Amino acid sequence: MPTKAQAFRALHRGRESGDPLVLPGPWDAMSARAFADAGFPALATPSAGVAASLGHEDGATPAKEMFAAVARVARAVDIPVSADVEDGYGLPPKExxxxxxxxxxxxCNLEDTDGATKVLKDPRRHADWLAEVCAEAGEELFVNARVDTFLRGVSDPAEAALRIRLYVEAGAGCVYPISVPSAQLPLLREATDAPINVFASVASASDPSIAELGRLGATRITFGPGLQRRTQAAVADIARELYEKGPGRAKL
Known part of the structure; x- marks a missing residue:
């Protein structure tokens, strides 16, 4: 019987165009169970969603709290879980x-933006660090290397393609050009045979569908904190409704 790590890695292989792997992003044990019960084969925690659930701003969650939150998610379900651990919190690869x-x-997701300065890291130095992480991980951990060029205002797809090639050569199992315009996704698909993770919005009906993103080159779809924020908005609606129905509210 394959391990969870082997099963998770296999989910990225042999996918048909238009049928990417969809990974919802749980922010706590309850949401993880809901997504698992719905039938999804694996989950991917979003650092921003976890941060919000813990009362932190995005990027400000202490490493200890993030790892503890991921542990609660992984403990709550029997399916594979991938963890967004931002830029690695300055930890040495082995640790x-x-x-x-x-x-x-x-x-895990590992981004190439420096968490302290919010500046893109040098791609070759980052690739060297990723190579150490991947060597330590072996087959036990599937590394998704996030490429932040589009997020940081570098619109030239050649820069993203360069980073993609370097990170794949370093051993990353998947690459994640976050915020890539859908029209440029086929260009990045040409740059690598590795799985490509693409962010999908849950808020805009005008954005490409999951199937369309798959046809453009996405192997895997994640939603960042979108699902947590949608849930938060629903809770806010419930709270307003309860407040308005409270004793004496109709008289105000």
Missing amino acids: LVARILQTGAVG
């Missing part, structure tokens, strides 16, 4: 991999 594996996660 970073050990701490991720201790949570029960079998995959």
Whole structure:
């Protein structure tokens, strides 16, 4: 019987165009169970969604709290979980991999923006660091290397393609050009045979569908904090409704 890590890696292989792997992003144990019960084969925690659930701004969650939150998610379900651990919190590769594996996660997102300065890291130095992480991870952890060029205002797809090639050569199992315009996705698909993760919006009906993103080159779809924010908005609606129905409210 394959391990969770092997099963998660296999989910990225042999996918038909138009049928990408869809990974909802749980922010706590309850949401993880809901997504697992719905039938999804794996989950991917979003750092921004987890941060919001813990009362932090995006990017401000202490590493200890993030790892503990991921552990609660992984413990709540029987399916593979991938963890967004931002830029690795400055941890050495050996310690970073050990701490991720201790949570029960079998995959991780690692971005190429410096968490302290919010500036893109040098791609070659970052690739060298990723190579150390991947060497430590072996087959136990599936690394998704986030490419932040579009997010940081670098619109030239050649820069994203360069980083993609470097990170795949370093051992990343998947690459994530976050905020890539859908029209440029086929250009990045030509740059690599590796799986490509693409962000999908849950708020705009005008954005490409999941199937269309798959046809453009996406292997895997995630939603960032979109699902947590949609849930938060629903809770806010319920709260307003309850408040308005409270004793004496109709007289105000």
